[in-house]
Amino acid sequence: MGSMSGMVAVSVVGLYRTGKSYLMNRLAGQQSGFALGSTIESKTKGIWMWCVPHANKKGHTLVLLDTEGLGDVAKGDEKHDTWIFCLAVLFSSTLVYNSLGVIDNMALEKLHYVTELTENICVKAEVGQDEDGSADFMRVFPSFVWAVCNFTLQLIKEDKPITSDEYLGSALELKQGYSRQIDRFNLPRRCLCKFFAVRKCFVFPRPASTQNMRRMEELTEKELDSEFLEQANTFCHYVYNNAEPKIVNGGRTITGTALGNLAEVYIEAISNGKVPCLENTVVSLANVRAVEQALQFYMTEMLSIAQLPMRPEELSDIHKIAEKKAIEVFITMTFNDNDQIYQKELMVQYLLTNKIMDRQENSDRQI
Known part of the structure; x- marks a missing residue:
């Protein structure tokens, strides 16, 4: 990692076996790199880092962070998943959340990690009594991209075509009224809007037949679905053009050496049972x-x-x-x-x- 170049750090998080590593490889401009796996077992363990020269920002390094799949019942450790998600937020300037199917209430409930961020991360050493800290989180948290894979619906609402961003916006609309059920419904939506100032959505159709998807690393671009390929390229160009260098509290841009130090400080805090500040x-x-x-x-x-x-x-x-x-x-x-x-x-x-x-x-x- 170059010590003086700006670090554009992109994390991909999501439930296990949802194709996160494939998106990472596309961003790196490689056919393979992060292990994809073709079975029901989660392939990635912990957080894997890969540094490549940035595609169109001279003197910058693109740091790709592929995270262990969330929600693997075999692990049986919910707190482990929460820390994986929190570290991805802390390290990245753009956070990609990967899911399968549709953005519905079930998908948002699975993103409950976002509701636990304030319990596991603090921005300021001291917060005033009247502050909820959401503005501070928004200032230092990454931009948020929801990548919906294997999307089969048509982007239509009330008989009119909508964009994928409008689809996400519609899914994040709050329910009016007061009840425990409504509060539970609104909580992940409210947290996403409070903590992530920039929100973007991409929907990807199935990339290939079920049989071919088992050998994704071997497929040539001609063997991939053309609409999937178009969306994958649009997604990559968005990240290249819009993901900013990683900054920390105080507006300081992180260099390679500092990113390594950052990882050590955060992990040491977590290991000692403390909340990273x-x-x-x-x-x-x-x-x-x-x-x-x-x-x-x-x-x-x-x-x-x-x-x-x-x-x-x-x-x-x-x-x-x-x-x-x-x-x-x-x-x-x-x-x-x-x-x-x-x-x-x-x-x-x-x-x-x-x-x-x-x-x-x-x-x-x-x-």
């Missing part, structure tokens, strides 16, 4: 990077003049100048380091670096 993570990532960059600047300055003959007092003066410049670099990059925890960490790193450089210099003199 975006604000704390951003502060941590920004300041760790500030320390790294300042230290790198300092070492570059010192190493550039280390070969020159000079008196110890001259070296001391150069060290002070380099340190002052490095602290200026740190201050421009730091983020909410109010207790100077990371600045103290930088000073510790300076001392360690100086000891290493002194040892090297003494060793060179002995030689």
Whole structure:
């Protein structure tokens, strides 16, 4: 993963055996890559990551995240599925939800993970009493794409043709009134609208005959249904043109190194039974990077003049100048380091670096 390029991260989530991996391979421009599988068993375990150069955004990397299928009864661990879904939301700039058949109440009830996001993710370290936090979630959550596979209906409502986006919009309409049943009906719809500012829908007919679908990786484009192929290409172009680089709280764009750090921080929080907090993570990532960059600047300055003959007092003066410049670099990059925890960490790193450089210099003199 390039450390400086923008990362456009796309996750595909959904129930197991719904063709998620095939969509990922199409986005990567490959026939195969993510394992597809042709049996009732879920093939993907955990979250698989694949990085490819972005199709039309120069200097950007397309990070494809293929997730373990949700709802596999053999796993028997509902919380595991919830965390898979939450991590996909946290990592991606575009979240693709894959399902089969139609968008009806049953399909929306299966998307109950979206109703649990506020319990498992926090955006701010502290939320005011009058805030429900939905605006904060919407600001940092990915765009949402619902991909309906094996769709056999006609897109018609009240005898008029409708678009797939209008189909999704219609499915997300709330029921009026007050009852436990109505609240249950409205909850996933309300959450999708509250948390995901951008919502898009694609419907795909069956790609091939049942027999041929068992060997999807081997099929040539000529063997695929032409309407399916057209929709798949439209879907890919939408993602290429509209999926934005991943940003985190504070509007910071994530680079490759930071995405790796992000994964470590979130998974460590989950492993320790804590709720991942975006604000704390951003502060941590920004300041760790500030320390790294300042230290790198300092070492570059010192190493550039280390070969020159000079008196110890001259070296001391150069060290002070380099340190002052490095602290200026740190201050421009730091983020909410109010207790100077990371600045103290930088000073510790300076001392360690100086000891290493002194040892090297003494060793060179002995030689």
